């Protein structure tokens with residue numbers, strides 16, 4: 001059985017200022033137990049998709065099934081299986097991180113002892129033990145966000161929706177959260193995660209989807225995305241080349257030392273050879289997911305509106 | 311989740327939202343009983359002392375009715391500003407349990423004020439155990455009605471800014487204009503029926519009866535002056551608000 005199957009999902013928001021088509025015929029499949037990354041620019045439709053899939057928002061058309069249950073008609077059963085970190089939710093002012101985690105588990109039907117043990121584990125894993133008895137109102141923004149994420153990850157719900165869970169967290173905290181997310185996935189949870197930190201997506205996600213303007217542009221692995229956009233290697237040239245000369249091999253942009261070229265594997269030898277002849281130092285490495293993402297989405301924007309992209 | 315776990319969940323919400331909230335910011339409950347207490351003080355200063363018992367019962371009913379205002383504010387706040395309601399409703403917790411848990415926490419906030427007014431009632435009229443029980447019953451029914459109305463109203467808001475003026479208008483007109491703080495007998499006999507246009511009048515008349523104060527004839531039909539009319543009115547309103555909020559609640563945005 002699949003974790004999530006979306007078929008032809010569309011959403012049009014209607015308001016006083018006209019209508020917005022946030023999702024347009026989205027098809028997506030997430031295998032059960034997969035840690036799935038959902039990427040896209042601001043306003044691309046990620047939160048809208050998560051809200052529909054977690055029974056918080058009605059789709060305009062199309063269906064989403066979670067573990068084979070239709071999210072519109074079987075919302076009650078689906079709520080037994082899910083937990084969600086909404087984008088930009090905030091904790092209760094007066095409760096401590098421990099109370100948030102423990103009380104939320106109790107509300108979800110976990111026994112007092114199990115809730116306490118689970119809270120111990122999660123608070124430690126997320127670096128919150130030093131703050132566990134402080135009311136949320138005196139915690140910093142990143143610590144408040146960690147509290148919410150701890151609450152939701154502690155549930156180990158079969159399907160976890162995480163909408164920008166690491167927003168505003170420091171690099172140490174992010175890594176702690178990654179580890180807890182991985183652990184949930186290892187224990188069998190299916191995870192749908194959105195993030196604008198593409199290093200995070202690369203670290204965590206076994207599979208990705210990229211959405212732009214309500215359309216899914218890509219679904220597959222990060223590596224396959226790089227091949228798909230024909231940007232597998234980055235070559236940094238410390239001088240000696242012009243942007244024009246390199247432009248025919250791929251995307252060129254200036255960096256601190258000279259120029260960076262994003263291109264395919266097969267031209268590496270030719271170009272490094274030429275650089276050696278000109279006695280120019282080069283640096284060859286893999287393209288990051290962020291670079292592949294920029295290329296993919298950049299091209300989609302260009303197709304849509306050639307003026308805007310230049 | 312079983313019924314037992316739902317009951318535990320309701321109790322936990324009441325504990326962390328109501329009891330812990332009260333313990334950690336006591337100013338909130340002082341604010342709640344300060345308004346009815348000042349009304350009572352004015353009555354004491356300017357009105358004949360025979361109306362005073364009505365003022366005390368009025369204070370009790372005002373407190374019970376304002377749980378609705380608190381409910382409206384809290385529910386809209388947790389849904390729109392904190393967005394933490396979303397975390398609670400995307401869980402095995404039933405929507406009705408969330409509403410009940412929230413409503414119970416509002417009751418917790420009101421208990422200190424209620425205790426105060428009950429104490430004052432002892433001073434102004436002879437009250438027996440039956441009076442207390444009857445009044446507590448009326449307070450509980452009123453609380454159910456007011457909080458279900460409060461929740462219902464909270465579901466209409468899309469922004470927090472709209473909420474303060476609307477709360478003032480709705481709950482002040484429910485508790486100040488109808489005969490809550492004054493005897494219904496003050497209204498000319500031909501218009502007394504009109505007081506029942508306010509949903510709060512059923513409850514306040516029941517409370518006046520429960521406290522053993524005098525209730526005048528309401529209209530030509532004897533049913534209008536009967537306790538059955540008031541009980542039925544209160545129960546029907548409570549059910550109507552609850553059913554409407556279950557249907558209209560934004561568990562899922564349109």
Ligand SMILES: Nc1ncnc2c1ncn2[C@@H]1O[C@H](COP(=O)(O)OP(=O)(O)OP(=O)(O)O)[C@@H](O)[C@H]1O
Nearest residue numbers: 013015020022040041042043044045046047048049
């Ligand atoms: N309640 C709403 N009413 C009207 N339009 C909305 C509403 N919510 C979202 N939109 C619009 O729908 C589109 C998709 O928004 P959505 O929040 O799903 O984007 P997102 O991918 O989550 O963006 P971000 O990365 O900024 O969180 C945007 O154009 C947005 O303006």
Ligand SMILES: [Mg+2]
Nearest residue numbers: 046047048087
């Ligand atoms: Mg979003």
